[in-house]
Amino acid sequence: MEIKLEKLDEYRWLIPKxxxxxxxxxxxxxxxxxxEVKEDQSLAQVANVATLPGIVGHSLAMPxxxxxxxxxxxxxxxxxxxxxxxxxxxxxxxxxxxxxxxTTLLRADEIRPMTKDLISALxxxxxxxxxxxxxxxxxxxxxxxxxxxxxxxxVKKGFGSTEDLDKTExxxxxxxxxxxxxxxxxxxxxxxxxxxxxxxxxxxxxxAVEKIYDGQKARAYNLFEGQVVIFIHTGSRGFxxxxxxxxxxxxxxxxxxxxxxxxxxxxACARLKSDQGRRYLAAMACxxxxxxxxxxxxxxxxxxxxxxALSINPKELGMSLLYDVCHNIAKKELHTIGGKQVMLCIxxxxxxxxxxxxxxxxxxxxxxxxxxVLIPGSMGTRSYVLAGAEGAMAQSFGSTCxxxxxxxSRTKANKMAKGRAIHRELEDIGIFVxxxxxxxxxxxxxxxxxxxxxxxxxxxxxGLAQKVARLRPLGVIKG
Amino acid sequence: xxxxxxxxSLLDHTADMGILVRGTNLKNLFEEAAKSMMHVMLKGAQGGxxxxxxxxxxxxxxxxxxxxxxxxxxxxxxxxxxxxTDISVDxxxxxxxxxxxxxxxxxxxxxxxxxxxxxxxxxQIEVAKKGERWEARIIFDL
Numbered sequence: 001m002e003i004k005l006e007k008l009d010e011y012r013w014l015i016p017k018x019x020x021x022x023x024x025x026x027x028x029x030x031x032x033x034x035x036e037v038k039e040d041q042s043l044a045q046v047a048n049v050a051t052l053p054g055i056v057g058h059s060l061a062m063p064x065x066x067x068x069x070x071x072x073x074x075x076x077x078x079x080x081x082x083x084x085x086x087x088x089x090x091x092x093x094x095x096x097x098x099x100x101x102x103t104t105l106l107r108a109d110e111i112r113p114m115t116k117d118l119i120s121a122l123x124x125x126x127x128x129x130x131x132x133x134x135x136x137x138x139x140x141x142x143x144x145x146x147x148x149x150x151x152x153x154x155v156k157k158g159f160g161s162t163e164d165l166d167k168t169e170x171x172x173x174x175x176x177x178x179x180x181x182x183x184x185x186x187x188x189x190x191x192x193x194x195x196x197x198x199x200x201x202x203x204x205x206x207x208a209v210e211k212i213y214d215g216q217k218a219r220a221y222n223l224f225e226g227q228v229v230i231f232i233h234t235g236s237r238g239f240x241x242x243x244x245x246x247x248x249x250x251x252x253x254x255x256x257x258x259x260x261x262x263x264x265x266x267x268a269c270a271r272l273k274s275d276q277g278r279r280y281l282a283a284m285a286c287x288x289x290x291x292x293x294x295x296x297x298x299x300x301x302x303x304x305x306x307x308x309a310l311s312i313n314p315k316e317l318g319m320s321l322l323y324d325v326c327h328n329i330a331k332k333e334l335h336t337i338g339g340k341q342v343m344l345c346i347x348x349x350x351x352x353x354x355x356x357x358x359x360x361x362x363x364x365x366x367x368x369x370x371x372x373v374l375i376p377g378s379m380g381t382r383s384y385v386l387a388g389a390e391g392a393m394a395q396s397f398g399s400t401c402x403x404x405x406x407x408x409s410r411t412k413a414n415k416m417a418k419g420r421a422i423h424r425e426l427e428d429i430g431i432f433v434x435x436x437x438x439x440x441x442x443x444x445x446x447x448x449x450x451x452x453x454x455x456x457x458x459x460x461x462x463g464l465a466q467k468v469a470r471l472r473p474l475g476v477i478k479g
Numbered sequence: 480x481x482x483x484x485x486x487x488s489l490l491d492h493t494a495d496m497g498i499l500v501r502g503t504n505l506k507n508l509f510e511e512a513a514k515s516m517m518h519v520m521l522k523g524a525q526g527g528x529x530x531x532x533x534x535x536x537x538x539x540x541x542x543x544x545x546x547x548x549x550x551x552x553x554x555x556x557x558x559x560x561x562x563x564t565d566i567s568v569d570x571x572x573x574x575x576x577x578x579x580x581x582x583x584x585x586x587x588x589x590x591x592x593x594x595x596x597x598x599x600x601x602x603q604i605e606v607a608k609k610g611e612r613w614e615a616r617i618i619f620d621l
Contacts, residue, residue, distance in 0.1 A: 040493045042493075066493045067493040068495075068602075069495060069600040069601075069602030069603075069620060070600070070601075070602055089600075089601075089602075093597055093620050094597075130592045130595040131556075131560070131595075185558055188558055189557065199595050200595065200597075238557055241597050241598055241620075242558075245550065245598050249546075249547060249550070252539070252546075252601055253539055253543070264601070265542065265601035265604055266601040266602035266603075268601065406493050407493070408493070409491045409493050409496070410495075410621065411491055411496065412491065437592060439593065439594065
């Protein structure tokens with residue numbers, strides 16, 4: 001399908017409203033990134049999302065946009081609560097896939113000789129890999145507790161502290177979660193996957209703060225050059241997948257009855273005001289909360305592992321949560337449309353919330369400085385800490401990018417990596433990697449992703465978020 | 480996960496992975512699709528106690544039936560930690576199928592996971608007769 005594009009300025013492209021589109025599409029990008037975007041089908045997906053009932057403003061895409069299923073990855077769409085829909089495919093299978101960043105008092109030059117040992121210790125202690133299960137086995141009651149209380153459940157069980165909740169999006173628990181709506185299969189899959197990393201692009205990375213762009217915000221975030229920080233990227237595991245799958249099947253059947261004229265079946269959806277729409281949001285909240293508990297537990301085990309491996313005390317390590325964000329979610333939020341405050345349902349499918357200073361949803365810790373936005377790179381490339389900016393509220397329903405975004409398919413990456421020892425190539429540039437799956441390193445090699453510095457530059461220049469710090473990987477564990 | 484490669488080719492997708500499967504008839508197409516998915520996911524030897532299970536799947540139409548059918552085979556792995564080794568469709572209509580599946584317990588020492596398929600998506604799903612043969616296009620979430 002040929003998609004017409006109009007370049008609005010250096011960082012924005014418009015897909016004019018044509019055919020069944022209810023609103024135009026708007027893509028944040030630059031000339032170099034746009035060349036790659038045109039090569040896959042993600043622009044058609046932006047146009048497809050624009051056809052959904054009750055969509056408000058534009059069907060948006062962030063500069064890390066790439067071809068997903070249904071919604072593009074990097075897609076943001078807002079829906080009117082009366083006329084609009086909620087789409088499980090617009091959230092994704094890995095509900096509340098997200099990131100968490102912890103600061104430490106360690107300096108990179110102090111731990112460099114020990115990086116390999118630290119990575120080995122983390123790899124030993126953190127359950128990783130396909131279908132990985134951990135030492136936790138939840139009773140039905142505990143699983144329901146996780147689904148409703150999220151990160152707070154983990155804190156109550158001794159994983160971390162209540163202060164962590166102030167530094168977690170939505171305080172680590174989404175309201176309205178109702179575990180009684182979950183299928184037997186979802187409950188079964190959630191029982192033994194809490195406190196596991198999973199596979200694919202999920203990771204725990206030891207990083208060094210390489211460059212500070214904004215000293216004032218960096219101080220507020222407790223970041224300094226040369227500092228060791230820890231980045232966790234994972235989500236709701238099989239629990240979230242099953243919930244998405246259950247509701248997609250249900251909505252796919254009912255979308256035909258509702259006579260939604262869907263350009264792609266993966267866009268199956270339900271009206272927000274319908275019983276089905278409400279049930280999905282209540283079930284999705286269970287998975288979102290599971291993911292927050294998961295990252296809270298993984299943070300705790302990372303803390304324990306580092307203390308033991310380095311033989312230091314908690315004060316010396318000084319590990320503290322900087323922030324936790326989700327990037328696969330649908331949320332009801334207040335936004336200003338035509339001068340009026342309107343409650344909308346924002347879908348972020350591979351996009352991060354970006355709240356500016358003073359926003360009422362921010363906890364006091366970051367109210368003056370703005371929400372930390374965590375952008376993971378792929379192993380071998382840089383990650384970024386950004387700060388939420390006013391431009392995001394004006395342009396993108398308080399959203400920005402979520403990562404580098406794939407540019408090579410896994411098949412192509414595998415072919416390109418044939419005969420290469422990716423772990424050795426990374427070791428040559430000072431990055432130690434341990435992974436469970438044989439193909440993971442090849443599929444996730446740095447060349448498989450867009451240039452993250454360009455992705456971040458686009459959102460910075462477009463005013464969707466502000467650069468605060470750049471992080472360089474020292475070691476990675478992957479599934 | 481039989482030793483013969485089922486009749487399929489891989490489709491390139493930036494984030495995920497797809498397959499284009501061919502079958503001599505509808506029954507054969509659904510069998511080949513399930514075997515292809517297992518072929519993409521896992522390789523390894525037979526081992527452990529074989530179990531025979533009966534599956535009945537309903538769908539709105541053929542594409543929906545395909546997603547739900549492959550979803551059931553995938554759940555045997557994701558949810559039950561078993562590997563489908565022999566897959567036979569006993570009866571099929573555009574909205575219903577009955578199948579007999581042999582499974583063995585998943586054993587990481589015997590089975591190598593090649594690609595973790597996390598879900599069978601509806602994205603660009605197609606099941607259609609092309610000339611004398613049947614074809615299906617399926618995209619997986621990885």
